[in-house]
Amino acid sequence: MGRKGQGHTPKHVFKANNQQNLTKEEKELLDNIDKLLRISTIPQQPNILKAIENNKEISSITDRIKVLEVHKDSSVSVGNRTTAATIDCFTKWVTENGAEFNGCSIVEFKGYELGLKVNTDIPQSSLVVAVPRKLMISMETANKSELGHLMEKDQILKNMHNVTLAIFLLLEKFKEDSFWKPYINILPKTYTTVLYFTTEELEELRGSPTLEIALRQIKSIARQYAYFHKLFNSSEDAVSRLMRNKFTFKEYCWAVSTVMTRQNTIPSLDGGNMINALIPLWDMCNHTNGTISTDYNPQLDRSECLALKDFKPGEQFFIFYGARTNADLFIHNGFVYEDNVHDGYWIRLGISRSDPLEEKRKELLKRLSISPTSEFFIRKGSEPIDGELLAFLRIFNMNQEQLQHWLDSDRSGDLQYAACALDTSVEKKSWNFLLARLKLLLGIYRTTLEEDIELLKESQLTGNKRLAVRMRATEKKILRDTAEYVEQFVKQ
Known part of the structure; x- marks a missing residue:
């Protein structure tokens, strides 16, 4: 009986000891996390001027947090995605794992970063991109990983699937031997979502109804970050131990933006419902007007993308993201499409x-x-x-x-x-x-x-x-x- 408790430290003692061993910067970081959680939990102000002031407070705190966390970011930042080596590594990885992209290659386009360049005549309705399930990052993938244990206990991870994908993406990014490393390396280093806007840049939207949506989005992500920072620093599961040393506000904004700009839905393995997923290679396709030309092939267990029109060599291969307004595209995808017929x-x-x-x-x-x-x-x-x-x-x-x-x-x-x-x-x-x-x-x-x-x-x-x-x-x-x-x- 006496041996059973040997070597076991009660959780409250563990926390107290942790607090005592913190550096001045670490204590300041925790104070800012508490402040951020408190301010970001205040209900959204109906008055836009008050909402902007609230955003300024949040921005001031997160700017300081980014400074205090900068040593965590440096070792895990994504490199230049447009290098030939990065593109070749990704191309080899997707093709070796069963993906197809017919008549196209990955190149950099001015104003778009990476996209698919058409190399041969591609007739309308012909198969261009096919991605098997094994390459995708989905809710099922996350649930089968070490994150699954935490998903069972945490209500946010259980119910907010886009948040779960963001956390799982970071978990894989922080691993040295992730299966998805070639995909993670070719993802953008930063985004043009509102999470990357300064308050001054956001104020260019004064008078626009989109400003209120943007402020709500920023506030929500700040609250999520503070919540998960506290969760990872108070839990002793394998995921929390890894995340507490590398999870930062900058990294969370990157992961959330990756999911917002790239997620799609696919059928679950049992076909019973639709689930969120990141689809490597398919997400290289940029947007144009047209019709939905992507569907899931249950027989081959893969996502397939057909040409929405005839494409000629030298053109960029585009797909249609769906009937979305520019406000939707601005908030969730980080761009504005001026010729948008669905605006x-x-x-x-x-x-x-x-x-x-x-x-x-x-x-x-x-x-x-x-x-x-x-x-x-x-x-x-x-x-x-x-x-x-x-x-x-x-x-x-x-x-x-x-x-x-x-x-x-x-x-x-x-x-x-x-x-x-x-x-x-x-x-x-x-x-x-x-x-x-x-x-x-x-x-x-x-x-x-x-x-x-x-x-x-x-x-x-x-x-x-x-x-x-x-x-x-x-x-x-x-x-x-x-x-x-x-x-x-x-x-x-």
């Missing part, structure tokens, strides 16, 4: 509680399955206004008699159609209201679209500032074009 702008409208006709408006909206407070999507293109927004505008601007007329009618669904037989006064008020709102939204920005266009011609802009200016410019173009569209109806 749009979300406008928030609601029925005021002080409106004496609130209940009647809400009742009529309910019949059309429209929430009394909603975000409506204004599409890029010649037909920016959809039926839901049109119906909301009309109901919002009706008087009591008009509302009652449509409540008594069995054709309230007609309110979603442009050709609806409606009182001229309601139609006029609806379009005028929308035009005023569009002009108000344009006026919130600190610059005009014309000023942005001139600014983008300047060579001294940092990459992130240029990206932010391009982001807000695409929003302004949609608002301007929609205002011009609405003015046609106002003048009628």
Whole structure:
């Protein structure tokens, strides 16, 4: 009985001894981690100015943390991904493990870094890239690894699959003998996601609804980092022992950005559900307009990518990432695609509680399955206004008699159609209201679209500032074009 407890140190004693042996810098780091967790846990401020101030606090703390952790980063940083040796090593690794990429090679493209260069004629719908499951980093891969034990106990790792992929990616990056080392070495060293923006660069988005999303994203990642830092430093499993010596804020931002910009979904091994995965080689393909041309082949247990159009030698091989707005691409992929046919702008409208006709408006909206407070999507293109927004505008601007007329009618669904037989006064008020709102939204920005266009011609802009200016410019173009569209109806 007496021998059983020999050599065992209670956890609270272990922690106390650890605290006593810390250097001044290590104590300062832990203090900053506590401060970061506290500040990043505060609910998102509805006032954008307060949210920016909160971001400045977070940025100040994480800047200091990066200085205190710099000695951990140096030995594990990713090297130059564009060297011939790195590309050759990766190419050899994927092909030896069953991947195919037909008629293409990996090269550097200006403005894109690495991509796939077409070497021969590639007809539309022909197979270009095929990647077997064994090369992918997925939730199943993580669960089968030493991380699986921690995943069982930790609710965040169990439920937030993108976070789990980021932690597993770091775990493999920190190993000397990782199977995925050739893949990790060819990944970007840094990204253009908002996690790499300074507060000054973020403030270029003042007036843009994308700024609020960006601030929320940064705050969430800061909170996750602080949480995992504390978890790894208070646990004694194999993963925590490795991670506590190498896990840093800089490394976590890199891993999260890698997952955000590259993750896809594949069927689970049993085919019962879809799971998140990183797909080496496939993620070398850059984005263009088109249709989804990637699917999973269950018979061959691999992801397959077909050509979405005919490609000629010398061209870059592109794929379509999906119907995403530029705000989505900016936040999750770190770029803006100016020719994006799926772009749009979300406008928030609601029925005021002080409106004496609130209940009647809400009742009529309910019949059309429209929430009394909603975000409506204004599409890029010649037909920016959809039926839901049109119906909301009309109901919002009706008087009591008009509302009652449509409540008594069995054709309230007609309110979603442009050709609806409606009182001229309601139609006029609806379009005028929308035009005023569009002009108000344009006026919130600190610059005009014309000023942005001139600014983008300047060579001294940092990459992130240029990206932010391009982001807000695409929003302004949609608002301007929609205002011009609405003015046609106002003048009628």
